[in-house]
Amino acid sequence: MAVLENVRGVKVTVCTDDQVLQEYDDDEPEDVPAVEVGGYDRASKTVSKYIEATTGKAFYIKLEITKAYKLDSPIVSFHVFVDGIKVVSLNGGKKEIPLTMEVKGVENELDNRQAFMMPFKFGDIITSTDDSKLASSKEDATRLSAVREIMVKVYRKSRERPSASRNRPRMNLAVDKSMLVHEKALKGRAMSHGTVLGAPQPISASRHSRSSFLDGKDYPIAIFQFKYRSKESLKSLLILERTPEPSPSPPPAPVSNGASGPFDLESLDATQKAKLQEILGNLMGNGAQSKGERKIKREREETDSKTNKRSKRGKRVEIDLTGDNSD
Numbered sequence: 001m002a003v004l005e006n007v008r009g010v011k012v013t014v015c016t017d018d019q020v021l022q023e024y025d026d027d028e029p030e031d032v033p034a035v036e037v038g039g040y041d042r043a044s045k046t047v048s049k050y051i052e053a054t055t056g057k058a059f060y061i062k063l064e065i066t067k068a069y070k071l072d073s074p075i076v077s078f079h080v081f082v083d084g085i086k087v088v089s090l091n092g093g094k095k096e097i098p099l100t101m102e103v104k105g106v107e108n109e110l111d112n113r114q115a116f117m118m119p120f121k122f123g124d125i126i127t128s129t130d131d132s133k134l135a136s137s138k139e140d141a142t143r144l145s146a147v148r149e150i151m152v153k154v155y156r157k158s159r160e161r162p163s164a165s166r167n168r169p170r171m172n173l174a175v176d177k178s179m180l181v182h183e184k185a186l187k188g189r190a191m192s193h194g195t196v197l198g199a200p201q202p203i204s205a206s207r208h209s210r211s212s213f214l215d216g217k218d219y220p221i222a223i224f225q226f227k228y229r230s231k232e233s234l235k236s237l238l239i240l241e242r243t244p245e246p247s248p249s250p251p252p253a254p255v256s257n258g259a260s261g262p263f264d265l266e267s268l269d270a271t272q273k274a275k276l277q278e279i280l281g282n283l284m285g286n287g288a289q290s291k292g293e294r295k296i297k298r299e300r301e302e303t304d305s306k307t308n309k310r311s312k313r314g315k316r317v318e319i320d321l322t323g324d325n326s327d
Helices: 131-144 231-236 270-286
Strands: 010-016 046-052 058-065 075-082 085-093 099-103 105-109 115-128 149-157 178-182 193-197 201-203 222-229 301-303 306-308
Touching (some): 010 149, 058 075, 085 105
Parallel strands (some): 046 222
Antiparallel strands (some): 010 058, 075 085, 075 149, 115 193, 115 201, 149 222
16 A cells, blocks of 8 residues: 555555555656755655556545544645546545545536536547547647556645635546547557546535645645556566466476386396397397398298198287286
């Protein structure tokens, strides 16, 4: 789980099907300078993890504040970004702790105060070579620069004040099962997934409020980054183990005499060696003939004054090399 020591008790996770997605360490987080102007140590306040994205799966971001967190401000504010787009800010104060909140999608309201939510889903990135869409490739490239990342920034803020205004989030996320972009917008990068929005669902209208940053907008007390990738991408990054190649077949086992392991000529006694020599001699004499046939003279048998010539057919010989003469 993504954990930061300086905000112990503040937790952020990404879930699907009511289960927290498995997290994998990001050993080389990008764009996180060690120390910024004024001594602000951004690296120590940032935790970055990889998670697996599955096409068509709905996901949500779970935000938690437990009693382990030492609250030193009126409220703690979570600013949630998906693919570089801020989708919501949610706050929690001392009275609400322990507190669990879930961000399941983009919420919006119509002029008649009717509210709806469009759920987050992992969608495929589909590339196009249609030059009629080339004019939008620059806009696509800008949008793709932050794609494949869920980020939550945590701030210390002042006490909330009621607000009548309703800030509608920019609907820059694709409302479909996939993202269609011109291939030139990818600039050679291998990108398989982005976030898309599902069908709108009615919800209760939210209460709106305002508050101020105590440390400044550029100085969050914690940053949680989740880089979502397909399983194949995680394997290519060596974050997941690749499927092992099939093992080569083992070499054939040595010929065995069936009793004492591999056959060894040296283990034969003199009688057995003589027997083997005789058998091999017969085989060489009756086997395939080289440079003309070797003719075998046969005795002629006289029967009733008639001489019959019989041809003796060759027999298949079974060789017993064990030296065991028992039947």
